[in-house]
Amino acid sequence: MPPRVPLDLTQKFSGVNQTDDQQALTPSQLWQAKNLYPRTQGVAEMRPGLVRFTTQQWAGATRVRALIRHYLAGGTAYKLMAVNVPAADKLIRISDSGPGTLNEITGPTALNANKQWMFANFLGGLYAGNGSEVIQKLNDDGTRQDIGGSPQLAIGYPAGPYRQRLLSFGNPANLDQLAYTLPGAEAMDSPGIRTVESREPISAAKVFGRDEDRGIYGDLAVFTATSIWAQRDDFEASAGTWDLMTDHFGTLSP
Numbered sequence: 001m002p003p004r005v006p007l008d009l010t011q012k013f014s015g016v017n018q019t020d021d022q023q024a025l026t027p028s029q030l031w032q033a034k035n036l037y038p039r040t041q042g043v044a045e046m047r048p049g050l051v052r053f054t055t056q057q058w059a060g061a062t063r064v065r066a067l068i069r070h071y072l073a074g075g076t077a078y079k080l081m082a083v084n085v086p087a088a089d090k091l092i093r094i095s096d097s098g099p100g101t102l103n104e105i106t107g108p109t110a111l112n113a114n115k116q117w118m119f120a121n122f123l124g125g126l127y128a129g130n131g132s133e134v135i136q137k138l139n140d141d142g143t144r145q146d147i148g149g150s151p152q153l154a155i156g157y158p159a160g161p162y163r164q165r166l167l168s169f170g171n172p173a174n175l176d177q178l179a180y181t182l183p184g185a186e187a188m189d190s191p192g193i194r195t196v197e198s199r200e201p202i203s204a205a206k207v208f209g210r211d212e213d214r215g216i217y218g219d220l221a222v223f224t225a226t227s228i229w230a231q232r233d234d235f236e237a238s239a240g241t242w243d244l245m246t247d248h249f250g251t252l253s254p
Helices: none
Strands: 034-037 044-045 065-069 079-084 090-095 118-122 124-128 136-138 142-147 157-162 165-171 176-182 188-196 204-209 217-225 228-231 248-250
Touching: 034 065, 034 176, 044 176, 065 124, 079 118, 090 136, 118 157, 118 204, 124 165, 142 217, 176 204, 188 217
Parallel strands: none
Antiparallel strands: 034 044, 065 079, 079 090, 118 124, 124 136, 136 142, 157 165, 165 176, 176 188, 204 217, 217 228, 228 248
C-alpha cells in the first residue's frame, strides 16, 4: 500500500467531477480519486487499506491480539504476533522482508488460551505478557524464556520503558498496582510497585511529553476505568509516599 501523503487541494475541496472535461476542472476538483477522503480544510488523505502479508494460516487461530515489528541483533527485522488459539495461545514470528513462513516462538512456560497480549521493547529486547503467565522475553533464536531478575517482575502486561525501567500492570493478584524494574535491569525494584489512589484496576500505562525539569524523559500516564494518574519523576523521588500514586491527571480514561 502506498504511503499516506496528504494532497493539499484548496481551502474548500469540492470533490470528484466526472461530468466536465479534465481541462475544465477547477483547482478544487479531481477527475478521479481512489482510496482518498477529504478533510474539512480541503486536504485529501490516503484512506487506510489492508494488504495480505502472507497466505499461510495458523491452525485453530481465532484472532491476532498483538502485532509488532522488531529488529533482532544484527539488524534482521521480523513481524511478531500473539495469536489466540483455543488450546493454548501462540507467539509467532515471520520475516519482515516479504511473504514467508509463520514460525512459533517456543518456550518452557505453557501459555493459556484466548488472552489479551501486549508487547514492550526494553534495552533492545522484546517482552510479551498476557496478564496470566510470567512475562516472556523473546530471544533472537526464535525461542522465549521467562523474564529474568530476582525478584522477578510481577505477572502482567509489559509497558514502558519509563526512565530506563520496564513496567508491568494487570497482575490478577494486584490489579491496581503498577510494577517496575530497577533502572537498566530486568529485576524488580524494591518495593517495585505504585498503587493508584482510587484502587481501580490499571488498564494502560504510557509515557508522554517532556517531564517538568525539561530533561530527557517524559512523564508517565497511568489509566484506570475512571481516572488518569500521572508520575512526573522517578519512582523513588518522594521518599515516604513512593508506594502510592496520588497525582490525579484527569477523569475518564479513553
